[in-house]
Amino acid sequence: MAATTPAVQTRQKKPLIVNAFVEMCSGHQSPGLWRHPDDESWKFNDLDHWVELAKLLEEAKFHGIFIADVLGGYDVYKNSLDPAVISGAQWPVNEPLSVVPAMAAATKNICFGVTISTTYEQPYHLARRLATVDHLTKGRLGWNVVTSYLDSAARNIHGKATQLAHDDRYAQAEEYMKVMYKLFQSSWRDDAVILDRERGIYTDPALVREINHKGKFFDVPGPAITQPSPQRTPLLLQAGTSRAGKIFAAQHAEAIFTSAHSPAVCAKSITEIRELARTEFGRDGNRIKVLALVTPILGRTEEEAQAKHAEYRKYASTEGALALFGGWTGIDLDQYGDDEELREVESNAVKSTVTGYAKFSPQNSKWTKHTVAEHVAIGGNGPIIVGTPEQVADGLERWVEEGGVDGFNFAYALFPQSFKDIIELLLPELRKRGLFWDDYAVPGGTYRENFYGEPGQKHPLPEHVAAKFQWRAGVPAEEHQIPE
Template sequence: MSSDAKPKKSLVLNAFVMMTSGHQSPGLWRHPDDESWRFNEVSHWVELAKLLEKGKFHGIFIADVLGGYDVYRNSLDPSKISGAQWPTNEPFAVIAAMAAATESIGFGVTASTTYEQPYHFARRLSTIDHLSKGRYLDSAARNLGFTEQPKHDERYAQAEEYVKVIYKLLESSWRDDAVTLDRASGVYTRPELVRRIDHRGPYFTVPGPHICQPSPQRTPLLLQAGTSRAGKQFAAQHAEAIFLSAHAPEVCARNVAEVRELARSRYGRDPRNIKVLALVTPVLGRTEEEAQAKLADYRKYASHEGALALFGGWTGIDLDKYGDEEELRHVESNAVRSTVEGFARFLPKTAKWTKHTIAEHVAIGGNGPVLVGTPSQVADGLETWVNEADVDGFNFAYALFPQSFKDIIELLLPELRRRGLFWDDYAVPGGTYRENFYQKPGQSGPLDEHVASSYRWKAGVPSEKHVIQD
């Protein structure tokens, strides 16, 4: 290694799943080796957690949506028929069971800051953080479900106030040492060390106090998705991790750099402390031919209707309006042309882009790249993402559940370890998600530089000397 070469990153690796069948690869639930259709069974999720912890994954991220995808054909039927993220269960329900069966792996879910009241949500966060002993992260990634959503930037303004309410409840309402469990005196909690937050703002009025005692992390690790202008500002201040999805690293590189610079210049944060995780679906074989044969097999079961339903939900574009052989790069709609050009720019070998071409690319891996090949070839692809987009890790989606994860553990992780890109064991076995995420023993709460830490009512600090921030 030359003296000016960057040190290799120890990658953060999560499994990216959903309480549904197929998830990012609609139709693959039909494959004889797929078990994603078992998503209603607790044992299904416990088995996954045990498998991934044995492989030393950092975490399991369970995505969520609050409504079905009904843009394509102006109907929910394609999603219903193909099982394209429909039906979908509520993700919080299985985390406690997975946590009880494991010791070190972390858990995360998507939650909406637009449609769930912060007081109730804070209670759910604290409860899960207690039950998992601090192995929990949270994402404010989705904002779906009402007939009419607030405008984009207004959602972020609401999210900004929302997260401050959460900080107040989780960090400021109870002092660290409020719970005494003094059996001799019969005092469980010292009442003067628990207080109302009395928040009043344009979106929320929350008197408090928080109903749960301080949990191991207090504020769970915060993951943000969204790279609009408002999204970047929100991430630069609040995110500890950023989730992104795109088909090529060069699409993301500028956004990643901008968020890191905003975090440094505007909020005084170390840019390296914001970890960026990219969506990737690996298809692995011991030989390239074996991997390509797997992909060809998967394509036999993929649902193009399901893929177009997902595409419509993600983009707001109904491709049913266009003919089967219509070249989408030549249609009148600017939104369609620009979206399709995004695919075409990074998949130049495709001569013609029709709605079926889009469906074929989305049907396996969704809105992220599919890396196909030997462990060495896939690892090369991951390193390209690290070097070109400056990502810090990956959310691995699956084609087959759980076989794709078994292939990653058996084939890919040994190669990543050989290259010095993945740890041999958890940095803090049995520790909190944040301790293992940053590989810092004792770092259960947010870093001192993070805005949430400024809300913390620390042990021994008198109430009058700790003012709850607005």
């Protein structure tokens, strides 16, 4: 959409949280744009590709790099994987956590939010992997906690025809988080590693204990195999806004990633989550940050920006867009007629996406497979804002004011040029408006410290989780019982 109306006056200026939104694949949210002669997203197998991105974004003072992931191919559309394979719609895709240490070694401040599902990996193993990378990054790791939604992943990893039912996946995720908290927070005391060279004691065995978790989905005796990392629990991100997802976010999330069609849709969802956090879990809901997916297309003039947008449209893949939509919603739009309108259907994939499309119509039109493909082909499931730095900043301020968001995950149309445009054109305008910081709040700090702008904020939020699970220095084991 073009942002041409005057800026909304926000009640109180606050620096935005700004992440780059990427995936270890070509095109990511804009399938087909890898064909553009200036695009380099197809270099995702090259480590230098990621290291240079991290250095570029750190120099610009981005908070973090948010790395998406999927565990299967998008094969709902036409009941075939071919549209995704041919168009390169998040196919092929590499494992994201593996590249983070290399990016961290080349930087000192930028942080890394990595999407990892609770559906297919044992919590004991994941706790080890996350703690290891939190150590190697000196506490600059975030975990985007998701449940998997592709049946293709279920077939390949569990040998089952379909996923668990949507709400059952969240029930499993709820127990998963309890196991993770116990491993991260309760199985080692802060000061367990003593490195007593004289007595030859590396770790005091009295300060390490089993967690003995026995539940419906997991039996994990523990203790964690890794010592506490700088953050203990990585910064907790979450991306689901179905009813089950909202309850999960209200209890666990420090930040919510939303991909809504309009600020009004976003605002309603976030208000519900913050209220649930307050009433059901005793949290300060305002501490939960909200990051919206946006794809800016910038030019020094409006004409230049619109020309870029038109050029990008020439390379966008309709088939790739419909493949992505099919995976996100479980709906095969190949079964719809050209003028048949998308209607709300029951879905076992991403329920909030189905509901969002059903309730929100594009301007002066309706959701057919053609309008869906046009919408998704650039920017994926979120809005695009086309215009000058001033116009795009106006659009972002509107999301802050009307949607209640605290920042943005910026997707790219063209890699890395879209990020360079954001750095060279948009960030100076945001700084002029007091909407972006000049430097990291805590240079060399953890993700949590820079996310909240609070030095020393190393213990996991939500606060009630830290208070309940954390085994702190000086507290005997018998005085800190591991929660059930």
